[in-house]
Every structure is written in C-alpha cells, then in structure tokens.
Amino acid sequence: xxxIVVGKGQALYKKAKAIIPGGTQLLSKRPEMFLPDLWPAxxxxxxxxxxxxxxxxxxxxxxxxxxxxxxxGYANDEVDAAAKEAIDRGGMSTLNAPExxxxxxxxxxxxxxxxxxxxxxxGGEAMAxxxxxxxxxxxKDIILFCGYHGWHDWYLSANLSNKNALNDQxxxxxxxxxxxxxxxxxNLPFHYNNIEEFETLMQKHQGKIAAVIMExxxxxxxxxxxxxxxxxxxQQQGVLLVFDxxxxxxxxxxxxxxxxxxxxxxxxxxxxxxTNGYPLSAIVGRKEVMEAAQGTFISxxxxxxxxxxxxxxxSVQLYQKNRVWEKQMAYGQMVQDGWxxxxxxxxxxxxxxxxxxxxxxxxxxxxxxxxxxxxFVQEMLKRGYIASNAFYTTDAHSPEIIKEYLxxxxxxxxxxxxxxxxxxxxxxxxxxxxxxxxxGRLN
Numbered sequence: 001x002x003x004i005v006v007g008k009g010q011a012l013y014k015k016a017k018a019i020i021p022g023g024t025q026l027l028s029k030r031p032e033m034f035l036p037d038l039w040p041a042x043x044x045x046x047x048x049x050x051x052x053x054x055x056x057x058x059x060x061x062x063x064x065x066x067x068x069x070x071x072x073g074y075a076n077d078e079v080d081a082a083a084k085e086a087i088d089r090g091g092m093s094t095l096n097a098p099e100x101x102x103x104x105x106x107x108x109x110x111x112x113x114x115x116x117x118x119x120x121x122x123g124g125e126a127m128a129x130x131x132x133x134x135x136x137x138x139x140k141d142i143i144l145f146c147g148y149h150g151w152h153d154w155y156l157s158a159n160l161s162n163k164n165a166l167n168d169q170x171x172x173x174x175x176x177x178x179x180x181x182x183x184x185x186x187n188l189p190f191h192y193n194n195i196e197e198f199e200t201l202m203q204k205h206q207g208k209i210a211a212v213i214m215e216x217x218x219x220x221x222x223x224x225x226x227x228x229x230x231x232x233x234x235q236q237q238g239v240l241l242v243f244d245x246x247x248x249x250x251x252x253x254x255x256x257x258x259x260x261x262x263x264x265x266x267x268x269x270x271x272x273x274x275t276n277g278y279p280l281s282a283i284v285g286r287k288e289v290m291e292a293a294q295g296t297f298i299s300x301x302x303x304x305x306x307x308x309x310x311x312x313x314x315s316v317q318l319y320q321k322n323r324v325w326e327k328q329m330a331y332g333q334m335v336q337d338g339w340x341x342x343x344x345x346x347x348x349x350x351x352x353x354x355x356x357x358x359x360x361x362x363x364x365x366x367x368x369x370x371x372x373x374x375x376f377v378q379e380m381l382k383r384g385y386i387a388s389n390a391f392y393t394t395d396a397h398s399p400e401i402i403k404e405y406l407x408x409x410x411x412x413x414x415x416x417x418x419x420x421x422x423x424x425x426x427x428x429x430x431x432x433x434x435x436x437x438x439x440g441r442l443n
Contacts, residue, residue: 001382004038004431008054013041027171028067030436034388035377037432046074049396051386059381062405063388065396068358069272071250071324072315073396079276082314086307097306103313107284110255110316113264115287119280119303123246123271124150126281127213129298130269131155133283134211134240137292142208143187144201145169147215149244157183165189172438193223195230202233211240216258216265217248219354227263240266240289246281249273251328251357254320276315280308324395325357331393332356334402342410348417360390363413365420371427372416374435379412 013031017023024030031039040053046066051059051074065073072079086099104117118133120126131143131154148170149155158165159176161184166174169189188205190198192214202209212234216227234241243265248257250273258265266289271281283290319325336352336359343350349364363372373389380387385405419426427434 002384004378004381005055005057006038007040007057009040009042010038012054013039016041026067028064032433032436034435035374035381035432036435038378038381040381040386048073048075049394049401050074059384059386060401060405061386062380062391062397062401063386064390065392065394066277067272068247068392069275069277070396071273071328071394072276072318072322073394074277076276076315076318076396078318079278079311079315083278083307083311086310089306091307092305096304097309099306099309099313100304103282103309103316106313106316107255107270107282111259111268111284113286114268114284114290116285116290116293118283118290118293118298119309120283120300121279121281121302121308123269123281124152124155126269126271126283127244127246128152128154129293130242130267130283130285131211131213132296132298133285133289133292134213134242134267136296137289138210138238138240140208140210141186142205143211143213144190144198144205144209145187145213146190146192146198147218147244149213153179153183154187158187158189160184161188174438192218192220193226195224195226198230199233202237202239206237209237209239211242211267213242213244215248216243216245216256216261216263217252217355218358219360221355222261227258227261231263231265242267242269244269246271246273247358248355250316250319251325252355253325254316274316274319275308275312278308278311278315280312322395327395327397328357328393331397331399331402332359332391334399335359335391335393335406338402338406339409342406343413346410346414346417347421348413350413354390357393358390359393362389363416365416365426367426368434370434370437371425371430374430374433375416375426376409376412377435378431379415380408383408 031041042054043051044054045052049061051061107117108114120129127149156174156176156179159174188201190201231241243258245256245268249270253260256268267283267285269283333356339352339361351362354360362369377387416426
C-alpha cells in the first residue's frame with residue numbers, strides 16, 4: 001500500500017475547472033464525486049480493467065468501468081480492430097455507412113417485436129428523440145416517467161412544477177435553469193413498484209398522455225407484476241411504453257433487460273451498454289411507431305459517422321459470442337456476497353443493492369454515509385484501486401481480481417468499524433474534503 005501522491009492529473013484538473021464549466025463533461029466523472037483534491041482525474045492509458053494515470057501509476061478499475069460503457073473491458077482488441085478498419089476505409093463520406101443497416105438488422109433480430117431503428121450519439125440525446133417520436137406518433141404532450149433519463153429539456157422540465165421532482169429518481173439538485181417555463185406539467189414522475197401512484201396519474205391525465213418512459217429495472221426487481229400492469233394500462237389507453245435500456249441493457253442478457261423480465265415495450269433505447277466505449281445510441285421501436293420519425297425532423301451529420309457503428313456492431317456480436325452477461329451476473333453475485341461477508345466479519349453495518357452486474361453498497365453509522373464512502377475510496381486508491389461504493393462487472397474482470405479486491409475491501413471495512421467502535425470520527429481520517437453526491441456548482 002502506498003500513499004496518495006498529488007501529480008499531473010490533479011494539477012490538470014485545477015486548470016480544467018478554470019476553463020471548463022463544471023470541470024468535466026460528465027457529472028459522474030467529476031473527481032468531487034470520488035475523492036476531492038486527490039482523485040487522479042485523467043488517464044493516459046486503459047486496457048482490460050486497468051487504468052494508468054498521467055504519472056504512469058497503474059490501477060485496477062473496480063468501480064464504473066467507463067461509467068458502464070465498457071462491458072468487454074477497455075480497449076478490447078476485436079472491437080477496436082473493427083473501429084480501426086472503419087477508420088482505414090473512411091469514417092465519413094457523402095454516401096452512407098452500410099453498418100447502419102447491419103446494426104439495425106442485428107438489433108431487430110435481438111428484439112423481434114421491433115421493426116425500426118434510428119441512431120444518435122449519446123444516451124440522453126436518444127431519450128430526447130424517443131420522447132419526440134412518442135409525441136409525434138400519439139399527437140399528445142404529457143409524459144409519465146420513472147428513473148433517470150438524461151439532461152434534455154423534456155426531462156428536466158419535471159422540476160419546473162416541483163423543484164424536487166427528480167431528487168429521488170437518481171440525482172438531486174438538478175436545476176431546470178434554461179428550460180422553457182411552458183414545459184411545466186408536461187413530464188410527471190412516478191416511483192418504481194408504486195403501481196397505485198402510476199394508476200392515479202394515468203387516470204388524472206387520461207387522453208393527454210403520449211408515453212410512459214421508464215427504466216425496466218435499475219436497483220430493484222419489479223414486484224407483483226409491476227411492468228405487466230403498466231404494459232396493460234398503457235395499451236388500454238393508447239399510450240406508448242418506452243424502456244430506457246441505457247443502463248440495464250446488455251447486462252443481464254443480450255439486448256434489453258426487458259427480454260429477461262418478460263415485458264415488451266413500444267420503444268427501447270440503447271447506448272453505452274452495447275458500444276464498449278464508442279459514441280452511439282439507438283432508438284429501437286415498433287415499425288408503425290418508428291414511422292413517426294419521418295414526420296418530425298430528426299437529422300444530424302454525425303449520426304451517420306461510421307466508426308462507432310462498426311465498433312458497436314462488433315461489440316454486440318462479441319457480447320453474444322462470449323455470453324458476457326453470464327460473467328457479469330456471476331461476478332456481480334460474487335461482489336455483492338463478498339461485501340456482505342466482509343462487512344459482517346468486520347462488524348460493520350452496510351446495505352447492499354442494485355442488480356447483480358451493477359451493485360452498490362452504503363456504509364451505515366453515526367456519520368454521513370458520504371464520509372464513509374470518501375474514506376473507502378481514499379484507502380482503496382492507496383491500494384491501487386479505482387474504487388467507489390459501486391462495482392460494474394465486465395468481461396475484463398476475473399474471479400481472481402474480485403477475490404483480491406474483496407480482501408482489500410474487507411481491510412478498509414475493518415478500519416472503519418474500528419474507528420466506529422473507538423468513537424473516533426472517520427471524517428478526521430480523510431486527507432481532503434468529503435465527496436459530493438449530486439449536481440451542483442463547483443466554484
């Protein structure tokens with residue numbers, strides 16, 4: 001175990017905060033979300049599940065693996081070879097890339113209920129397109145939603161009517177600044193597994209609802225036929241059901257998680273889980289629904305870019321060939337069971353949740369949970385791990401890596417439990433500020 005050395009990455013992040021509002025392009029990659037002032041922040045190289053920082057120090061990533069984008073691991077040889085071949089053949093041209101058609105065929109083969117595909121570059125952008133297509137098809141305005149679906153106006157408008165509407169969906173503190181006030185009341189939240197809340201909204205706004213947009217699964221399993229009841233109610237009222245598969249897709253099966261859960265939507269949206277790190281998203285829908293995309297204007301030069309299409313096609317094929325979901329599920333079970341066992345051995349109270357490939361834990365005690373998280377990240381960094389209180393499993397991990405990670409986690413759990421028993425605040429052991437939990441200004 002070595003001490004944390006402030007190096008090139010921390011220095012570069014200070015420069016970034018002066019010229020890039022918010023410091024980074026993605027909230028989930030902000031150093032403040034992990035270990036303020038000490039997080040390495042930038043990488044020079046990544047391969048498999050290993051990352052090298054700008055000073056050449058090597059770490060094992062047992063946290064988010066590219067924020068969930070790299071299901072095959074970093075710099076996968078086969079996926080990257082497909083991308084390099086596309087570059088060599090020309091990543092852009094006046095004519096269209098044939099991979100648009102090949103990938104669409106593959107996505108429809110995986111989802112036989114679907115008949116049309118459109119592409120975008122990012123997950124939140126694709127969700128905005130799905131909302132547009134749903135409204136264009138139904139000629140109605142209101143959307144009922146559950147879960148996190150990105151940064152675009154249609155979604156943030158929920159906080160116009162109730163400033164806390166999005167707080168317990170996924171991220172707190174999302175200000176709808178810049179969102180037109182006229183969108184207030186067009187996006188209304190309900191909570192997962194609360195069928196009564198959903199049915200009340202459906203009844204109250206009957207005849208005005210374009211779509212129900214939700215993650216089919218994230219942290220909890222659907223209870224008492226929750227998804228089937230939503231499917232039945234939406235069909236009865238002519239409302240589209242849109243599944244956001246950006247996080248859960250390509251985790252528990254090849255394609256959307258709804259395949260394993262047994263409920264078919266009208267539209268499913270995919271992004272990072274299928275691409276292994278390349279910028280592409282896909283809106284997959286029933287043929288008649290997707291035809292509405294021809295009636296509303298959706299068009300962008302870089303939606304036709306070839307490299308990400310070629311890489312994603314190879315990623316989807318490789319995912320099926322290697323049955324990657326089986327490893328993601330098995331490794332996730334190992335991690336979650338290991339957290340519980342190590343915490344029990346240390347005498348530390350924790351809560352473990354999330355679907356197996358996307359597990360997370362919360363350490364309980366008299367201090368803020370963020371204090372415990374910050375300490376865990378700090379001590380694991382000293383041990384050579386890019387860690388958080390979550391673990392997204394991939395094909396690049398292994399039982400050996402996970403066992404070693406759990407052994408180190410158990411040592412940190414024991415340290416925290418020791419401080420708790422002695423009545424010493426864990427906060428006093430932090431080498432910097434406590435990490436952040438939600439969105440907010442940095443300076």
